[in-house]
Amino acid sequence: MSLKNEFESVHRQFQGMVFQLCLGFTKGDSAAAQDLSQEVFVNTWNALSSFEGKSSHKTWIYRITVNTCLMQLRKQKRMPTDRLENVKVNPEADTVADHNYNELYAAIGKLAEVDRLLIMLVLDELSYDEIADIMGINPGNLRVKIHRVKEKLKKIMSNE
Amino acid sequence: MNDFDELKNKWKNDKADLGQTKTADSEKLVAQARATKNKSRNAQLSTIAILSITLMVLVYFFTEVAPFKEVLSRVGVLLMCGGLLIRIIIEIVSLVKASQLSINLKTDELSKRMVAYYHYRSKIHGAFTITIVALYIIGFYMLTPEFMKYLDMKWIWLMDIGFVFIALTVFYVIRKGVLKELAILREFSAVQNDLNN
Numbered sequence: 320m321s322l323k324n325e326f327e328s329v330h331r332q333f334q335g336m337v338f339q340l341c342l343g344f345t346k347g348d349s350a351a352a353q354d355l356s357q358e359v360f361v362n363t364w365n366a367l368s369s370f371e372g373k374s375s376h377k378t379w380i381y382r383i384t385v386n387t388c389l390m391q392l393r394k395q396k397r398m399p400t401d402r403l404e405n406v407k408v409n410p411e412a413d414t415v416a417d418h419n420y421n422e423l424y425a426a427i428g429k430l431a432e433v434d435r436l437l438i439m440l441v442l443d444e445l446s447y448d449e450i451a452d453i454m455g456i457n458p459g460n461l462r463v464k465i466h467r468v469k470e471k472l473k474k475i476m477s478n479e
Numbered sequence: 480m481n482d483f484d485e486l487k488n489k490w491k492n493d494k495a496d497l498g499q500t501k502t503a504d505s506e507k508l509v510a511q512a513r514a515t516k517n518k519s520r521n522a523q524l525s526t527i528a529i530l531s532i533t534l535m536v537l538v539y540f541f542t543e544v545a546p547f548k549e550v551l552s553r554v555g556v557l558l559m560c561g562g563l564l565i566r567i568i569i570e571i572v573s574l575v576k577a578s579q580l581s582i583n584l585k586t587d588e589l590s591k592r593m594v595a596y597y598h599y600r601s602k603i604h605g606a607f608t609i610t611i612v613a614l615y616i617i618g619f620y621m622l623t624p625e626f627m628k629y630l631d632m633k634w635i636w637l638m639d640i641g642f643v644f645i646a647l648t649v650f651y652v653i654r655k656g657v658l659k660e661l662a663i664l665r666e667f668s669a670v671q672n673d674l675n676n
Contacts, residue, residue, distance in 0.1 A: 323509065326505060326508075326509065327505045330505040330508065331505070335494065335497045336494070338497055339490075339493065339494055339497050342497075353503070356503075357503050357508060357511065360503070360505075360508045360512075361508060361511055361512040361515065362582045364508060364509055364512040365512055365516055365582075366581065366582055366583045369581070369583065370583070379583060382583060382584075382585065382586065383582055383583055385586050386582050386583075386584070386586055386589050387582065389586065389589075389590070389670055390582070392663070392666040392667070392670065393663050393666070423486060423489045423490065423493065426486070431673055432670065432673070433670055433673035433674055434673070439490075442486065442487055442490040442491075443490070443494075444487075452585070453585065453586065454585065454586040454587060454674065455584075455585030455586055455587030455588050455674075456586075456587060456674060456675075460675075469483055472483065472486070473483065476486070
């Protein structure tokens with residue numbers, strides 16, 4: 320399979336998944352999520368020739384998505400979590416995400432960046448081993464972290 | 480955890496809806512990737528090229544056009560050229576380090592490398608660069624006594640005062656870069672902390 324065909328297949332297969340993660344990371348702002356997903360696939364194309372097949376395409380794309388989201392921190396300032404309490408999802412940016420789902424992204428958006436990405440991988444039903452492989456976190460530590468993030472999310476949701 | 484199960488269902492339903500979402504065309508993405516590839520590497524290569532050309536011009540000027548005879552002036556030239564040479568070496572090392580920041584590394588590893596890279600950048604853009612610029616300025620003023628033998632006093636004043644403005648501009652640009660890179664360093668130190676705690 321040529322590099323271009325491989326890329327097309329990866330793009331076709333994972334664009335929905337990548338977009339949803341980006342949407343969660345950008346707190347439901349679909350325009351920002353579109354830009355971020357484009358950046359994920361630009362990075363994917365640039366890294367494709369070095370893909371060694373040690374992990375599946377799926378794990379690899381998740382890793383590039385997570386890393387690209389975090390790399391965004393170089394461009395925008397990190398917001399302290401407590402300041403996110405009053406953040407509402409951009410009402411003009413919900414052309415893709417339905418209104419019913421805005422609260423989902425708003426709740427996720429109130430978490431710190433790393434917690435946000437972690438919980439989205441859990442919601443995407445990745446196994447703990449896969450998440451540990453993507454993030455490079457020790458599996459024991461990961462279980463504790465995910466438990467903590469779930470508790471935080473529960474608290475956020477019960478306050479709404 | 481009912482709330483979490485509910486969230487999971489919403490996430491799943493939204494995923495099904497988003498499955499229909501058409502993001503950018505893959506052809507366009509490839510074109511965009513090709514256009515932007517190596518953008519930051521090229522910027523660093525340009526800096527190295529500009530510094531190297533400046534160094535070559537200085538060496539040519541001080542050896543062929545106006546070779547200095549006094550020890551003070553020669554030391555001055557050495558400080559100016561030596562500072563530039565060190566700066567070029569630093570930029571090359573920086574370029575090599577940047578090439579190790581691969582997007583497909585495990586997040587924890589990439590974050591560690593980002594912290595190390597920006598720590599290095601803040602060090603070289605900080606005290607180290609200021610020292611090099613200071614040596615460059617001192618080196619330049621060490622040339623003044625010998626210049627005075629051949630040039631009219633008004634040209635000496637013009638050169639020395641003009642150099643102050645150049646130094647202030649360089650200082651402003653460096654400060655801006657340092658602040659930006661320190662902010663990035665703080666971001667990734669926080670990410671690193673979040674990943675490990």
